[in-house]
Amino acid sequence: MARIMIVDDALMMRMTLRRIFEKAGHEIVGEAVNGEQAILNYPQYQPDLVTMDITMPGLGGIETIKRIIASHPAANIIVVSAISQKKIVFDALQNGAKNYVSKPITEDKLLPVINLVLEQNGLAEAN
Amino acid sequence: MLNQYFGQYLLNKGILTHVQLRQVLQCEQMVKVKLGVLAVNAGLMTAAQVEEVHDLQWAKDQKFGTLAVKQGYLTSEQVDGLLESQQAGHLTIMQAIIDKGYMTLVAVEKALADFRKEYDIKGKFHATDDENEMIKKLVDFSPAGDKADLLYNYVGLVQRNVVRFLNDTPLIVEPITECQQTPKWLVTQEIIGDIPLSTGLLMDESALLGIASHFYGEKLVTVDELALDSVGEFLNVHNGVFCSLLSDAGVMADLQPPLVKQRDMSFQLSNYRIAVDTSFGMFEIILSLKE
Numbered sequence: 380m381a382r383i384m385i386v387d388d389a390l391m392m393r394m395t396l397r398r399i400f401e402k403a404g405h406e407i408v409g410e411a412v413n414g415e416q417a418i419l420n421y422p423q424y425q426p427d428l429v430t431m432d433i434t435m436p437g438l439g440g441i442e443t444i445k446r447i448i449a450s451h452p453a454a455n456i457i458v459v460s461a462i463s464q465k466k467i468v469f470d471a472l473q474n475g476a477k478n479y480v481s482k483p484i485t486e487d488k489l490l491p492v493i494n495l496v497l498e499q500n501g502l503a504e505a506n
Numbered sequence: 507m508l509n510q511y512f513g514q515y516l517l518n519k520g521i522l523t524h525v526q527l528r529q530v531l532q533c534e535q536m537v538k539v540k541l542g543v544l545a546v547n548a549g550l551m552t553a554a555q556v557e558e559v560h561d562l563q564w565a566k567d568q569k570f571g572t573l574a575v576k577q578g579y580l581t582s583e584q585v586d587g588l589l590e591s592q593q594a595g596h597l598t599i600m601q602a603i604i605d606k607g608y609m610t611l612v613a614v615e616k617a618l619a620d621f622r623k624e625y626d627i628k629g630k631f632h633a634t635d636d637e638n639e640m641i642k643k644l645v646d647f648s649p650a651g652d653k654a655d656l657l658y659n660y661v662g663l664v665q666r667n668v669v670r671f672l673n674d675t676p677l678i679v680e681p682i683t684e685c686q687q688t689p690k691w692l693v694t695q696e697i698i699g700d701i702p703l704s705t706g707l708l709m710d711e712s713a714l715l716g717i718a719s720h721f722y723g724e725k726l727v728t729v730d731e732l733a734l735d736s737v738g739e740f741l742n743v744h745n746g747v748f749c750s751l752l753s754d755a756g757v758m759a760d761l762q763p764p765l766v767k768q769r770d771m772s773f774q775l776s777n778y779r780i781a782v783d784t785s786f787g788m789f790e791i792i793l794s795l796k797e
Contacts, residue, residue, distance in 0.1 A: 388763060389742075391722055391735040434742065434761045461739075461746025462761060463565055464753035481565050482743045483671060488561050 381497055384409045384426035386417040388435045396430055399486050414438030421447050427502050433460035441470050448475030455496055459484060510675050511640050515621045517677060526608050528785060531675045533602035541570045544588045555579050564670060567663060567747050637662045644678045645780050653795055656701060660748060661780055664791055667744045672720040674784045681781045690769040693741050697749060699759035706792035707741055716786020738764035
């Protein structure tokens, strides 16, 4: 079970992600509706993993990733976004994101990526 | 897809009314069998492979068969064979039209022949190219000059994404008149980059709840934050795919966050408005090229 923080300005996305994660046995420790809130909440919640939208009002997802990684280099951030252009994916990964999932989200698309990142960082439960 | 455009043709020619066509399409929808299901049934692909291709389809806006061949799951010949068995399904719409007494078989035969002739469909229906040709007969973007194709592609993608994400059959219809008093909701999103484009969807409450419910996957009955965000996310995901396609063509494009609000009368509905009818209501695509 992983402790996950969801960052997305859309309530619909936060609810969809929460539903998928909780069904898979993970715990949602916090949510943020924009980049500024995510930066403030990260040290408070210390999640195992963060899902990060890119297109948000105010501070965008790429800059938010950069700032969280700057202060918490071990942060595991997975981008969940409608935008999937190579340049933006590259920027996200270059700035510290561990992986990238494009919207619309399905369980079959999201959970394997989550599990891979958790395994790679020693956070997956032993079978 | 052929059913959708044959139905559109019958509507535009005044052969069927809007209400008649919706009833016929509901019959067709109930028995439409997707290519992935046909592939699994034929033992050519596994369900997991089909799901993988569906995910790619949403992101890449390519046909199932094209992607399945690229992934090495099917050969071109196998795709042709599956398409043959799927396109027999267009007989359902013709049968439904006859069963409901809207047209005789002779009249359907003539309308189908006229439709194929008008759109120059000689053999298989080649989506995207043929779809754009059909959209050009319904919508006029010629004032946009060299950007017209961009707008045709946008509308074609909306049509395909209504099918993919909302599981419904869209029809392009006459624009909604301004004098209607029904309050409207406006979802907007700016595409920025090499070709700045203002995009929007204008709809009444019923259509908003229909789109939101279909996209979220649960019935929503109140226009609250969840419903508004769901509609915003539908436009956001659609525009995300559009920007990806632009990027693949070497055009830099990015998105601003979507906004949803009740339309106020000071809002200028500029440039292009394309009315789209669905089984849960009508919405308008609003497009405006920025200088």
